[in-house]
Amino acid sequence: MEIWRLPISASQRGKLISAGYTSLSSLSSISSSDLARELNVSESEAMNILKVASHSRGSETSNASCSIVEGAQSAWDMLHDEESLMHITTSSADLDNILGGGIHCKEVTEIGGVPGIGKTQLGIQIAVNVQIPNDFGGLGGNSIYIDTEGSFMVERAFQIAEACIEDMSEYNRFLRKDFQECKIKMQPQDILENIFYFRICSYTEQIALINYLDKFLSEHKDVKVIVVDSVTFHFRQDFDDMALRTRVLSGMALKLMNLAKRFSLAVVLLNQVTTKHTEASFQLALALV
């Protein structure tokens, strides 16, 4: 509700607007003495204006964010939202510290490295750790694992799942005394069942799958992380039209960001590295940056 709708005299309205108070929410946090000083009116008049304003606000359906543009959020609300979101732990305290608590939801995280450094291992670990139940500080969600290179080994995922459950049992024993209530009911097979595994063999399949994820995620609301391993492998072949490749890649990145924001999940992209030739020296750089 705007100031001009308030049942106050025209001169008071004029003074409010020229002082910069154009909406009701701007009057919500000011005291009557401050308002009196700003408007150059008596304090009782200021108190009257505030009372009228709070009445009008109360009669409306209270919307926490009286915003100017539909769908916009104030930065304060956004900070609250971000702080309340949980992070996905990577099982390494140091790495979690660098990431600010773990892998963030609603964000796209890119992890790159040389072959053999542990990208796939980290990807599998994240796909398992997202399933840690809420009681143990995890998200208790499912995961989507998109494998473009064929390096996902089920036996390795099984090992990681077993270790995760052992970890949880130890944490259990350490912090809680009542075993019977908090017994871990998860089995490694359950963890593997909650990983939706897609194997793709060409870039067209990759694009098709990312487009399909929209529909898949609306049917499976409990997916909390998407791991793509690795996102650039199929694009490093010879492309006749480089402009097409750039367009396709940026379209894919945009889509993933949208999915992350809309469904409140984390997207983890694993990337390869390549050598960049700069002024007769060689440096490592992430592929297709």
Added chain:
Amino acid sequence: MTPQSLLQLTSQKCTTGCPILDRLLYGGIPCDSITEIVAESGSGKTQICLQLSLHAQLPVSHGGLAASSLYLHTEFPFPFRRLHQLCLSFRSSNAHHFPVNDNPCDRIFVQSVHTADHLLEIMSKTDPFIENSKNQVPVRLIVIDSIAALFRSDFDNTPVELKRRSSLFFKISSKLKALAKRFNLAVLVTNQVVDLVGPNEGINGLRIGNLVCLHTSGRRVCPALGLAWANCVNSRLFLSRNEEVIREENEKSNGQSCDFVKKKMRKLYVVFAPHLPETSCEFEITREGLFGVER
């Protein structure tokens, strides 16, 4: 598009023929993935390839794939005589699996490859070839020995040529992986080494995989074809050979004495693999083949 159920996705392995090596590799060479063997010449790469082509014919209950294999070789000549020798010892130790007049060499299809484009051409023909083989003994193992030979002479050392070479790597690897997935094949590729000269810093000290440095014959080496090809394979194994001088105690008539004997020490290392820890084991090459040694 439906996700695959992980519980039904088991990866089959092809035994190497030696229980010690199999233990190191958690069963053998995995299917649906590309395994690379890197070594300098004379270390035993071709021996392992021939041995695997024979052992792939064993039934699944004994660790094999009950399959024939496609052997693409780039270095001439193909070691027919050595294959025949290995075949004889293979047949004698596994006689109960094969009928009397059977020759395991019949199930190894050999094709020579000359250039990288020739390889791409062959791979496009491999699809129908493997399809047809399903009627008799299906092809489940492809060996490329060696991939380095295809690329080391055709390309100059300019950035443009290197870029073209890299995109060829990804094309070949992508096709191999698609084949491997479609027919559930194991793919084995061998690679050569290049000497690493210079300080161990910067891009020269680039560490790929677990091992800090690869050493063979007293030299520091790194696998050929660079970082681009390293991104294309799923697992990498390294064979090294060194001459070691060891003391050997000898009992002689006039009391004990010790001799210093030069021994050839051969080791197999796992450089990187998604399912294997960083381990190594010693092996030796005999007339019957390549076998691990328990120390």
